[in-house]
Amino acid sequence: MATKPKKIDYFAIREEAEFQASQVRGQYRLGYRDIGDIFRFMEQAMGYLLIRYPFGEKAMEGFAALYQGERLVLTNSSKILSRERFTAAHEIGHHIFDFQDSGSELIADELTGLFNKKNLAEYRADCFAAALLMPREGVNDALYELGLNQGTLTYTDVVRLQLLFGVSYRAMVRRLADLDRIDREQVNYLYKYWAETGENLQRLFRRAQAPSTALLEPWEQVWVPTRYLRCLEANYETGLLSYPVLQQILAVVGVTPEEWAFRPHSVSATDEVDIDDLIEELSHEI
DSSP states (O other): OOOOOOOOOHHHHHHHHHHHHHHHHHHTTOTTSOOSOHHHIIIIITOOEEEEEOOOTTSOOEEEEEETTEEEEEEETTSBHHHHHHHHHHHHHHHHHHSSSSOOOEEEESOOSOOOTTSHHHHHHHHHHHHHHSOHHHHHHHHHHTTOSSSOOOHHHHHHHHHHHTOOHHHHHHHHHHTTSSOHHHHHHHHTHHHHHOOOHHHHHHHTTOSOOGGGSBOOOOBOOHHHHHHHHHHHHTTSSOHHHHHHHHHTTTOOTGGGTOOOOOOOTTOOOOHHHHHHHHHHHO
16 A cells, blocks of 8 residues: 655744744844845855856856855856845755755755745745845834834835845745735735836835835846955965966956956066966965
8 A cells, every 4th residue: 555645844844944044143143134235244254155146147046065165155146136135045045954964065046036845945945045034023023113014015015125125026025925914815916016007116116215226136246255355365465476367367257357456566577377276276275
């Protein structure tokens, strides 16, 4: 007699993700509001190696990996900022849940924020990201302070909330539903802002008197681990690295020395450095 497949407890998965997100917030004393610059937080507070690179709007969202024993996260800066922020939090979730016992060295994400229950690792990472970026207490406090804790929310109400937490419109609606602050009917209503108003999010942002539309725009620039940049700076300033070689190294990530405020200095014609040897040396230093 065939045994029935074990029923998956999605509520328990979500609660574990909520718990781990609250642990991270508590450990780093983040309180209940927007983390702010999550990318600098990941690097400077959590100690991650972080790479942001514009791979293109249709390319992958990002990936989590272990590199030489260190936690590495890469995000696609061609995605709009709110989505890239969610991906960054999602990859933290992968590091917390999926690298401890599985022996995995890399998890690549084509899409994040779908809460796909057919892939439990992705579902859990999405739940973690939502809880990290929009903690329950913070959302409840914001609803109260904005006078939105009673009655039906409007499209611009959601925009005001997403601005407070630095997330996308759909992520904010989803989180409100998961926290039982809106019902299914309201969810369907809020998702149809374009059909109902004929206005896109940029216009809704203006209606909500948003200070900027940065969350709706891609960053489209390059960020490499700060330790890597410091290593370049140290080698360049001490004369161990020539300007032409510095140009070659930075060209790998699509920037010029001038863009990162490096100034040319005179070097001896004998100061030749093998680019392959140098990159290998720098990779060990970081």
